[in-house]
Amino acid sequence: MNEYIYPIVFGVIAGTVARMIMLRTDYRQYPTYLHGKVIHLALGFIAAALGAVAVPAILEMEFTAVTFLTVAATQFREVRNMERNTLTEIDDFELVPRGKTYIEGIAISFESRNYLVILTGFVSTLFYILWNVYAAIIGAILSLIISKLFQSGSTIKEIVEIDHHPLHFEGAGLYVDNIYIMNIGLKERQEEILKYGMGFVLTPKNMNSITTIANLGQRQAILHDISVSLGVIRDSGTPALTPLIKRDLDDGRIGIFILPQVKDIEKAKKIIGAVPVLENAIRMPSQSKIHNKEAK
Amino acid sequence: MEIEKAILAVITTNQSRISGGAPIFICDSSDELQKMAANLEAITDGIAHALSDELFIIVKH
Numbered sequence: 195m196n197e198y199i200y201p202i203v204f205g206v207i208a209g210t211v212a213r214m215i216m217l218r219t220d221y222r223q224y225p226t227y228l229h230g231k232v233i234h235l236a237l238g239f240i241a242a243a244l245g246a247v248a249v250p251a252i253l254e255m256e257f258t259a260v261t262f263l264t265v266a267a268t269q270f271r272e273v274r275n276m277e278r279n280t281l282t283e284i285d286d287f288e289l290v291p292r293g294k295t296y297i298e299g300i301a302i303s304f305e306s307r308n309y310l311v312i313l314t315g316f317v318s319t320l321f322y323i324l325w326n327v328y329a330a331i332i333g334a335i336l337s338l339i340i341s342k343l344f345q346s347g348s349t350i351k352e353i354v355e356i357d358h359h360p361l362h363f364e365g366a367g368l369y370v371d372n373i374y375i376m377n378i379g380l381k382e383r384q385e386e387i388l389k390y391g392m393g394f395v396l397t398p399k400n401m402n403s404i405t406t407i408a409n410l411g412q413r414q415a416i417l418h419d420i421s422v423s424l425g426v427i428r429d430s431g432t433p434a435l436t437p438l439i440k441r442d443l444d445d446g447r448i449g450i451f452i453l454p455q456v457k458d459i460e461k462a463k464k465i466i467g468a469v470p471v472l473e474n475a476i477r478m479p480s481q482s483k484i485h486n487k488e489a490k
Numbered sequence: 491m492e493i494e495k496a497i498l499a500v501i502t503t504n505q506s507r508i509s510g511g512a513p514i515f516i517c518d519s520s521d522e523l524q525k526m527a528a529n530l531e532a533i534t535d536g537i538a539h540a541l542s543d544e545l546f547i548i549v550k551h
Binding site for chain 1: 524527528531532535536537538539540546547551
């Protein structure tokens, strides 16, 4: 038996466990049931093996062997493509679509999580070889903590205030607070909307969040998450019953109009607050040099 | 450029104020207008928008 067998096995196990832990929270964003999970666990296993095997390769002065990590990078970019394609395909059949920005965010996290698994595998094996199994366990736990940190981004409630406002009509125009949503002509439809609909206003806390929540992808993500969690009263061929988010051009607040099946204000507020802030929607105008110069 | 929105039908009780373009449906009363708009909305998968009390359009979004 080779001296590296135990460290490698340990690294592979630690990496795979890391993938399992990171996979669990994917449920709300992307309900992969057994088959989807198997795919990602298998890929996580491969990633862990790559990370673990890299250490003995370096120690044995086989530096060229490390180039296979580039193969791994290509492989996991493919994972991102796969997730993106699947989600885009099925998005057409969602009553309230996720939107491209959300899908891209999910796809990116699937790719990056594999790299975190490689890191876990690498660190665990390295520590095992350098010191002993206890150091390796500590290393694995440290990598898991790092993975967890990377995994959790910020949520909407950190960047906006969420208030409930009843819906009302002015003529045929549907409003949430003073934000115009859309024109509904039919009396019957208007009554339906007042009966089933709910309105919320998100007030951004600073100028960065104004731009972030104005992003159409971010808005679609909010609508999608609410519709997933609270249900949605609509069907194909009823475009009048479409949850919408519109923006107040004056101050950047956004008005949310939703048609949930569960009409619970507190729950809805919590769900809106828990929507992830999409990486691709984040803007930092406050970091702009020119802006700061003028502000001084 | 792709045209995304289209007026599929115009429904009115005041014939004198419209002409041309989309199919026009003329109704006698506002009750009939509402019913006609509801039906057309369901059939065309569009949304009935009110431009005024006597003029509705069905728009495909």
